[in-house]
Amino acid sequence: MTDAPPPPPAPPETPAWRLVSTLAVAGTLAGLLLVFVYQATAQPIAAHKAKMLRLAIQEVLGGPERYDTLYLVDGKFTGLPEGAKERDFERVFLGYGEDGRPVGFAIEADGPGFQDTLKLIFGYDAATKRILGMKVLESKETPGLGDKIEKDREWIDQFRRAVAPLVPRKPGSTKGGESGVDTITGSTISTKAVIKIINAALEDLGPAVEAYPAGEAKR
């Protein structure tokens, strides 16, 4: 690798059609190969993503019997309009308990964390304005410090039954009453980011969630 060969005598020029056809053939073969690999792997990849989402919804809604996916269309949550693409709309998941009554909404949200965008999902009971649970889906927070937002069970459990909008507070303080969530020393930015993301998502989607008919029919 290190010893450079002496410059070769100028080779005869290759005709342009050969250059183009070489690249075209190589590109076509590569494309075809990738189509096969994509088709073989698309299904397991999608299945895994769906499974992770299902587990997350189960966790933040406290194990609902089943759940529906609702899409935000013109400021209201409904089923998916016919012929529309799923990814064009914001969505939430409405979980139902064993008795068939709604237990709450699971809402995905993201926002800036300490290192990179944080993605999380949380459960929300529109009638009592209580958070039901929180789970971080994606984060690149500092290992050992910021990643406590994913790993510190005690901290995560604080979100259960906390009343929105959440108020960050120092451990030991009673600020915010039922809305207060303790921050963690050493992960102040990450813990506050989680609270901020949840509050922002509720400010954004809260009215539509609360207006959803099933939410009223429940009580």
Next chain:
Amino acid sequence: MRKTTPGQDFSRGIWRENPVLIHMLGLCPALAVTNTVENSLAMGLATFFVLCGSSLLVSLCRGFIPNEVRISTFILIIATFVTIADMSLEAIVPTVHKALGAFIALIVVNCMILGRQEAFASKRPVGRAMLDAVGTGFGFIVALFLMGAVREVLGSGTFLGYSLFGPSYEPWVVMILPPGGFLTLGFLLMAISYVQRRRAQRREDETEGEVVARERAA
């Protein structure tokens, strides 16, 4: 072209011309994803696969690829194998794929791989090219494994996820953060350069000793 034996083609990449530890190629993944042994091995294996696949194909097609478009063709071949590795990892081991993130796609720009195509595989028969690719790829895995083992053991107190020192161990968090990558690489390079210098010194002493012995005999 330097003449080499098949054995040399294979063993060269593992130690004497180790891509990471001697040539300092592919340092980006070596620093970025070696915070656990598992990630290091996954990254090493993915790169190994891409390197072997590309070398095989480049060596097979070396007669057809015009000189003017060789680099573009090599990159195309490498990119194809990287995409295959990316999709397969996501389908088979999604958690590892998530941990490695963008660094799998970035194997495309690992200059170690393009370097082997340009300097070796495009000029040798398939067998030799494969020996070289396997050796170099294995050397890459070894280097990443060393980095990952040091960083995980010190930074998390675990090896492949198994706790080594019990709950009383206070992990050196810095070792699994980016500075830990640089520290580990620095100390590894220091150790290697020490070993190399010792060997060179010993060889020198031996030759000197022979000369003295010969003079005495005379």
